[in-house]
Amino acid sequence: MRAAKLRHDRRLSRLPALLSAAPPSPRPKPDVQALSTRAARRLNRGCAWLSAAVLADSAVEHYRGMFFNRAMYAPLAVSSLTLAASVHGGSDRSGKSHPVRDGIYALAALTGLAGTGFHLYNVGKREGGFSFENLFYCAPVGAPFALLLAGLFGRAAERVRDTAPGDVPQLFGLPAGRALAGASALGMMGTVGEVGLLHFRGAYHDPFMFLPVSVPPAAAATMAAVAVQPKRPRWRLARLLLRLVQGLGFAGVGFHAYGVHRNMGGWRNWSQTMLNGPPLPAPPSFTGLALVGLAALDLLEERHD
Amino acid sequence: MSEIVPQVPRARDGRAPDVFHVGGWVPMREYADDDEVDFAIIGTGAGGGTLACRLSEAGFSVVALDVGPYWRPLEDFASDEHEQFKLYWRDERIVDGTDALQLGRNNSGQSVGGSMVHFAMVSLRFRPEWFKARSQLGYGHDWPVDWREMWRYYGEVEEALKIAGPVRYPWGPHRPRYPYRAHELNAAARVLARGSEALGIKWAPTPLATLSAPRGDAHPCVYRGFCIAGCSTNAKQSALTTWIPRALAAGAEIRDLAMVGRIELGNSGRVTGLHYHREGRWRFQRARHVVVAGYSIETPRLLLNSACPRFPDGLANSSGLVGHNLMAHSNQGVYGVMEDEIRWYKGPPSLAITEHWNYTDEGKDFHGGYSYMSQGPLPVEWVGTMTGNRGLWGEALQREMQKYIHQAGLKIVGETQARDENRVRLADEKDRFGLPVAHVTFSYGDNDHRLIAHAKRFMRDSLAAAGARDIWAEESETAHLMGTCRMGDDPSTSVTNADGRSWDIPNLWICDGSLFPTSGGVNPSLTIQALACRAADRIKLLAKRGEL
Numbered sequence: 056m057r058a059a060k061l062r063h064d065r066r067l068s069r070l071p072a073l074l075s076a077a078p079p080s081p082r083p084k085p086d087v088q089a090l091s092t093r094a095a096r097r098l099n100r101g102c103a104w105l106s107a108a109v110l111a112d113s114a115v116e117h118y119r120g121m122f123f124n125r126a127m128y129a130p131l132a133v134s135s136l137t138l139a140a141s142v143h144g145g146s147d148r149s150g151k152s153h154p155v156r157d158g159i160y161a162l163a164a165l166t167g168l169a170g171t172g173f174h175l176y177n178v179g180k181r182e183g184g185f186s187f188e189n190l191f192y193c194a195p196v197g198a199p200f201a202l203l204l205a206g207l208f209g210r211a212a213e214r215v216r217d218t219a220p221g222d223v224p225q226l227f228g229l230p231a232g233r234a235l236a237g238a239s240a241l242g243m244m245g246t247v248g249e250v251g252l253l254h255f256r257g258a259y260h261d262p263f264m265f266l267p268v269s270v271p272p273a274a275a276a277t278m279a280a281v282a283v284q285p286k287r288p289r290w291r292l293a294r295l296l297l298r299l300v301q302g303l304g305f306a307g308v309g310f311h312a313y314g315v316h317r318n319m320g321g322w323r324n325w326s327q328t329m330l331n332g333p334p335l336p337a338p339p340s341f342t343g344l345a346l347v348g349l350a351a352l353d354l355l356e357e358r359h360d
Numbered sequence: 361m362s363e364i365v366p367q368v369p370r371a372r373d374g375r376a377p378d379v380f381h382v383g384g385w386v387p388m389r390e391y392a393d394d395d396e397v398d399f400a401i402i403g404t405g406a407g408g409g410t411l412a413c414r415l416s417e418a419g420f421s422v423v424a425l426d427v428g429p430y431w432r433p434l435e436d437f438a439s440d441e442h443e444q445f446k447l448y449w450r451d452e453r454i455v456d457g458t459d460a461l462q463l464g465r466n467n468s469g470q471s472v473g474g475s476m477v478h479f480a481m482v483s484l485r486f487r488p489e490w491f492k493a494r495s496q497l498g499y500g501h502d503w504p505v506d507w508r509e510m511w512r513y514y515g516e517v518e519e520a521l522k523i524a525g526p527v528r529y530p531w532g533p534h535r536p537r538y539p540y541r542a543h544e545l546n547a548a549a550r551v552l553a554r555g556s557e558a559l560g561i562k563w564a565p566t567p568l569a570t571l572s573a574p575r576g577d578a579h580p581c582v583y584r585g586f587c588i589a590g591c592s593t594n595a596k597q598s599a600l601t602t603w604i605p606r607a608l609a610a611g612a613e614i615r616d617l618a619m620v621g622r623i624e625l626g627n628s629g630r631v632t633g634l635h636y637h638r639e640g641r642w643r644f645q646r647a648r649h650v651v652v653a654g655y656s657i658e659t660p661r662l663l664l665n666s667a668c669p670r671f672p673d674g675l676a677n678s679s680g681l682v683g684h685n686l687m688a689h690s691n692q693g694v695y696g697v698m699e700d701e702i703r704w705y706k707g708p709p710s711l712a713i714t715e716h717w718n719y720t721d722e723g724k725d726f727h728g729g730y731s732y733m734s735q736g737p738l739p740v741e742w743v744g745t746m747t748g749n750r751g752l753w754g755e756a757l758q759r760e761m762q763k764y765i766h767q768a769g770l771k772i773v774g775e776t777q778a779r780d781e782n783r784v785r786l787a788d789e790k791d792r793f794g795l796p797v798a799h800v801t802f803s804y805g806d807n808d809h810r811l812i813a814h815a816k817r818f819m820r821d822s823l824a825a826a827g828a829r830d831i832w833a834e835e836s837e838t839a840h841l842m843g844t845c846r847m848g849d850d851p852s853t854s855v856t857n858a859d860g861r862s863w864d865i866p867n868l869w870i871c872d873g874s875l876f877p878t879s880g881g882v883n884p885s886l887t888i889q890a891l892a893c894r895a896a897d898r899i900k901l902l903a904k905r906g907e908l
């Protein structure tokens with residue numbers, strides 16, 4: 056991923072048009088530099104939620120798995136680093152990327168990828184192979200995916216931050232806003248896939264379990280539409296849905312806490328029920344992905360202003 | 361150690377125990393002995409509990425009596441195998457035959473909720489052809505019901521119990537998705553899976569009546585493996601935690617610690633009610649209909665004990681078949697030691713199953729079928745197997761017990777043939793109520809022996825293929841009871857019709873495992889409950905038509 060600067064000739068050719076822009080906009084012109092930094096910081100914060108979710112989730116689940124394999128420490132270490140880098144990035148107002156952060160994000164993406172591979176291997180070698188039951192109970196294929204996303208979006212944050220004043224940030228040769236809108240839609244659908252699988256394992260015994268497989272897909276669909284055709288009227292709907300998804304990430308923790316309580320002994324027996332019940336740290340991944348989507352919309356606003 | 365068993369009835373004074381809350385109560389409608397209730401049901405297990413629920417929900421007035429106590433699992437069940445013997449039918453019975461049954465632990469309970477309170481929760485459908493075993497497979501007897509109809513009722517029962525089963529069940533015709541997802545396999549179940557894959561046959565996570573997700577006030581399974589000692593979390597979906605709370609809510613009365621000693625026949629040729637013993641005295645409950653649901657030993661015993669001048673050989677016994685054709689599933693285990701720790705006591709005992717030999721007819725030198733499942737006996741039960749079945753004692757026993765956590769095993773549920781000489785009759789001895797006790801005779805036949813030998817060979821191969829060593833096989837072991845009051849189409853060769861209505865007395869019904877004409881190679885409770893649901897629907901229909 057590279058932020059490609061607009062070519063000089065294009066920039067120059069747009070300049071007169073910008074200068075002679077009439078009628079004069081009633082709003083003050085946003086500071087492009089500040090906007091891409093703002094979007095980058097939002098991306099960092101999204102990554103912070105994603106990596107925090109991975110850290111807490113892998114700590115609990117790999118502890119439960121008694122760190123049977125040394126590699127099971129890796130996601131803890133890497134997601135801790137990613138979290139630190141993301142918190143740092145979230146409060147960093149500088150308009151330049153940070154090499155250490157950038158490196159950590161690359162590491163996160165690689166670890167997430169390797170983790171997905173490990174988890175797939177774990178499922179495949181089990182009696183019954185890639186059956187639903189193994190996908191439910193073996194190492195969850197979707198979990199390392201969140202770390203992969205944190206790494207990718209973190210790298211994107213650094214590229215966006217590097218945008219020179221007056222440039223439109225780019226990713227994958229696309230305007231960053233569109234690219235991130237598409238990527239956030241894909242990330243969200245991946246996460247919905249995992250939630251869908253695990254809530255299916257829980258037989259959707261509580262109707263609220265349908266929320267995270269209905270609201271985020273709606274948000275993802277809207278973001279995909281935004282990515283394909285970034286027309287303004289869609290943004291408002293997208294923003295609304297993303298805010299809902301963001302809130303769902305928090306509400307999910309509450310729902311899962313209630314789910315833990317419904318296990319034998321409830322919260323008094325937390326050391327067992329937290330392991331057996333729904334994972335408390337999982338839902339905030341949605342908060343992180345929503346922030347990524349919101350950052351994408353920020354970038355689109357910037358481009359159009 | 362003294363057991364904690366309620367000595368006085370709990371279900372009275374307008375309330376019954378709330379099984380979901382420690383010390384809790386739910387309101388209960390009560391009837392006077394003089395009220396002629398629509399249905400008086402004897403026994404509250406898989407058959408009686410289900411029927412009580414379905415009939416009361418259909419608007420009939422129902423009193424269901426059980427000699428067992430009314431437990432609140434959360435407070436009454438201990439994590440102690442010996443304490444939990446209190447769930448078994450331990451009143452005296454006399455047994456004989458070359459394979460005399462060990463009654464109680466592995467085949468009959470005495471509780472509100474019946475044997476399901478300590479059952480192993482395996483919830484399987486019959487193979488469709490078994491309902492026409494005689495005409496389609498050439499052995500046993502045809503059932504008077506159609507498999508497609510049973511298939512619908514199986515679906516209802518699976519939903520009522522939120523059965524946790526695999527997403528795809530590999531045998532038999534299409535079935536709807538199980539309401540809850542299958543449980544995670546424990547290591548013992550994976551031994552079965554590995555062996556099956558090595559031998560090239562299918563296996564599956566076992567459909568179980570224990571929750572894999574919360575349900576109302578019931579907790580999901582905690583995988584502590586106390587299932588056949590009763591389940592103290594209410595994860596187990598038994599009659600006690602499913603049908604009976606529904607029955608109470610619909611206005612049924614449950615009478616615990618109430619022993620029915622005799623059913624009374626009136627001058628009209630219809631029964632008028634039943635004599636029962638509760639709180640130290642004999643009483644008489646009037647009823648328009650009486651349903652016997654005491655299971656394969658107590659149901660014929662009560663019918664025989666209710667003999668009267670008009671039916672000197674026992675009620676509903678003009679065919680002479682009451683008490684005959686008792687079947688007990690063969691239940692031999694094959695065990696071995698694994699290199700890895702297995703800890704087979706973790707989780708429900710039978711998490712994986714293969715029904716290969718229920719659905720494959722080639723390569724058999726016997727009639728019928730068998731399934732086998734992974735095993736997970738708790739230590740006391742395992743000691744019993746080592747001493748009783750393997751004859752170990754002293755130092756040898758101690759050495760063997762040290763391998764407990766490395767042990768794995770497979771056990772069949774094998775179809776036994778209905779044979780006339782396997783039967784229940786009355787003994788001269790009397791029980792604590794002064795009633796003649798049951799005399800139970802059981803021997804395996806040649807076909808049963810061939811089936812068992814086949815199963816043991818196959819399970820040995822499977823264990824060996826999974827990497828077990830020191831493999832040995834159990835000689836004699838039996839499980840679930842079935843038969844003794846078979847249903848059928850012909851009054852001369854059966855005791856009841858398909859609805860469980862006795863041929864001889866139109867308002868006397870049977871609704872439990874004793875109705876089975878054949879035993880099938882699967883655990884019976886799902887079929888018993890499906891028959892009960894079917895009977896309830898039929899009764900509703902007959903009532904509407906004025907044919908009750």
Ligand SMILES: Cc1cc2nc3c(=O)[nH]c(=O)nc-3n(C[C@H](O)[C@H](O)[C@H](O)COP(=O)(O)OP(=O)(O)OC[C@H]3O[C@@H](n4cnc5c(N)ncnc54)[C@H](O)[C@@H]3O)c2cc1C
Pocket residue numbers: 402403404405406407408425426427428464465466467468469470471472473474475476478479480481482483484588618619620621653654655656658659662840841871872873874883884885886888
């Ligand atoms: C250890 C064990 C494990 C099992 N595992 C499974 C399994 O995994 N899957 C499966 O499908 N099945 C299993 N079963 C079998 C299953 O529990 C029984 O087949 C089923 O409960 C029988 O239902 P029923 O209604 O015929 O009788 P029961 O459920 O036994 O109910 C009969 C009730 O009638 C009462 N009663 C009898 N006579 C009288 C009387 N005269 N007066 C008052 N009350 C009376 C008894 O106290 C009892 O409560 C298991 C059984 C045992 C014991």
Ligand code: SF4
Pocket residue numbers: 570580581582583584585586587588590591592593594595596707708
């Ligand atoms: S293992 Fe599950 S079903 Fe069995 S006793 Fe424990 S909680 Fe109940």
